[in-house]
Amino acid sequence: MTRDPVAAAVRLPARQNLADDVHEALKAMIMDHVIEPGARVNVYALSRELGVSQTPLREALAHLEADGLVVKESLRGFFVAPLISRAQFEDLFEFRLLIEPWSAARAAERCGPEGHRSLRAELATCTDVPEGGEYADYKAVATHDHRFHVLVAELSGNDNMPPAFERTNCHLHIFRLFYQTYVGTAAIDEHGAVTDAITAGDPEAAEAAMRRHIESSRARLRAAFD
Known part of the structure; x- marks a missing residue:
């Protein structure tokens, strides 16, 4: 750990499902690199510092392992991925370019008014891009981004598409690397273009809009790598 996690983590509220609160607190530490990539997660220390038992901590770590944010090593414990x-x-x-434009095209062909309303409602949840660079600042945007792409996959009508997309955990990995580069007005506008094409029932336009969005995102992120 590079700094005291308690100083960075929000106090855990007294809620019925404590594991969910612990999960969000640990996720924030990982996303903000309070616990550095590759570092061992000290369950005993975190239990004392967060004021919770090891049971909700281990439940949260199992969830984070499924998210691809931590890995469990036999006889050694949990480590940040x-x-x-x-x-x-x-x-x-490359994988996203194979499945997501196809999903957008099928959504334009297959989804009806209810699906259109769902897309518009999801767009309405994210109209402003936060200025801060910590997880607490951009959490709502990251959650919207994930929900939007899962929703398009669901509206394709192919039950295999949502789990295939979700297994990549792509938005967690991308936001963990490049929040300031990835998120901006351009990304939100691109979601709007995909939605417009799907709700217009135009599969070719929907496929092209999704392809442009993913390619533009890749170009923005490549610049950060370089």
Whole structure:
């Protein structure tokens, strides 16, 4: 750890599902690099510092392992996952370009008024881009970004698409690396263009809009790598 996690973590509220609160607190520490990539997660120390038992901590760590943010090593415990490499980044976007434009086109063909309303409602949840660079500042934007792409996959009508996309945990890895580069007015506008094409029932335009969005995102992030 590079600094005291208690100083960076929000006090855990007294809620019924404590594991969810602990999960969000630990995620914030990882996303903000309070616990550095590759560092061992000291369950005993965190239990004392957060004022919770080890049970909700271990539940939260299991959730974070599923998110791809921590890895469990036999007889050694939990470690924060390393940041994705340039090669992994390229593989991730290659995969997204294979499945997401297709999903957008199928959504334009198959979803009706209810799906259109869902897309418009999701767009309305994120109209402003926060200025801060910590997880607490951009959490709402990251959550919207993830929800939007999952929703398009769901509206494709192919039940295999949402889990295939979610297994990549792509938005967590991207935001962990490059929040300030990735998020901006351009990304929000691109979501709007995808939505316009889907709600117009134009599969070719929807496929092209999603492809442009993913390619533009990749170009913005490549610049950060360089």
